[in-house]
Amino acid sequence: MSVHVEATHRGLARAWIDFESGLTQVPIIARLMSGRLRIEDYRSLLFNLRQQVVDGGRWISRAASNLSHEELRSLFIRHAAAEHRDYRLLEDNYVAVGGDRAHIRSGTKNIGSEALSAFMFHAASQNEPVGLLGAMFVIEGLGNRLAGPWAALIRTQLTLDEDAVSFLSYHGENDVDHLTMFDDALALAVTDAATADSIVRHAKVTARLYRLQLEELDNV
Template sequence: MTATTSTSLSGYAPPARDTRPLPERLDEVWADLERRLADVPILRALAAGDVTLEDYHRLLHNLRQQVVDGSLWIARAASNFDVEHFDLRSAAMAHAQEEHRDHLLLQRDYLAIGGSLQELRAGRKNIGSQALSGYMFSIASGPNPVAALGAMFVIEGLGAQKAGEWGRRFADVLGLADSQVHFMIYHAEADVEHTGTMEGFLTSDRLDADAQDAIVSCARVVARLYVMQLTELDEI
């Protein structure tokens, strides 16, 4: 009889649970997102003043396909909160109502720079947008999708902290009117209020360790996928 030799992994231990406060963990996600955004080609060109009207045209065309889905997954998330999470359900329903016209704001900017409505409506999500929308519909379809707060932290944060900066920079470099960058400027104002509401939930003592982990994980995934969406323009 031949003796069998058992083998086992050595030197590996699963990561310990991060016990830092949720805001601190999310700030880390945000800092990593800002580093990644700095390497996105169109944003590098924007910062350097080398961006073109065609670049802006492409960006709006690509963003529109994901923006259309935004209010839909928020509404789905709202429908999956039970009565014990009534405040989250109400907030999500109100937010979905506010967001469901966003694609029309973007559409007006697109047409104002010479884009075609038929072309815009016929557009397809790029691979980053496909991944982002697919992931968010998956998160929103589960029971009590508290993890979606992580997505909102990233997306609303981009609106409040980055969209206005980008819109004004496009206007300055390309000589555009406010009516041609309204979508971005609008979000710089509207999303400040949204982030204030969200912060109330994120600092609530109702979020246990599992919920906090889910929120941080969702925020990390959405941050990476949003960068992918901005990087893979027209890649379908």
């Protein structure tokens, strides 16, 4: 592993620690972790996440179109293909907990989701947007490290079946494979200190905006 890749890993680890500790201060996560989650909280979470997640495959595809490195571009395209229908799981979960499919499909991004999506598309539109690997690290890390435990807590607290938490469960089980893809991409992309710094910075920005999305549920 090169010195620049090692530096990237250290920077991303620090960004993750800050992100995870900050999440515990977000009201809906605090209620979940303390056993006080309500069904209306979970419906709100699903509704708000769907409006941002629907853009996921789109910004990854846009980033891929602006990469000149063929193998790296292929990794981005594979990732976009894996992500582009995730929003359907959120819709299914919303219906499973009493929500209306037409309602969630007609939703508007909250102000945090607007900021997060705008940043993603802006970054993806740049020439050689390898910094977005930092964004992927945060989002896939959330799925790999937190989604599974969150799904279990939600099921227990709200007495739900698996079909009501399939979005979180799926990411808890599958994002480890996405992180392996991320490591492969990192090895290809990080060839100098500037790239390492860019990836870490994108991770920090994405972490803060993702947290903002959760802080601003239903605030449109």
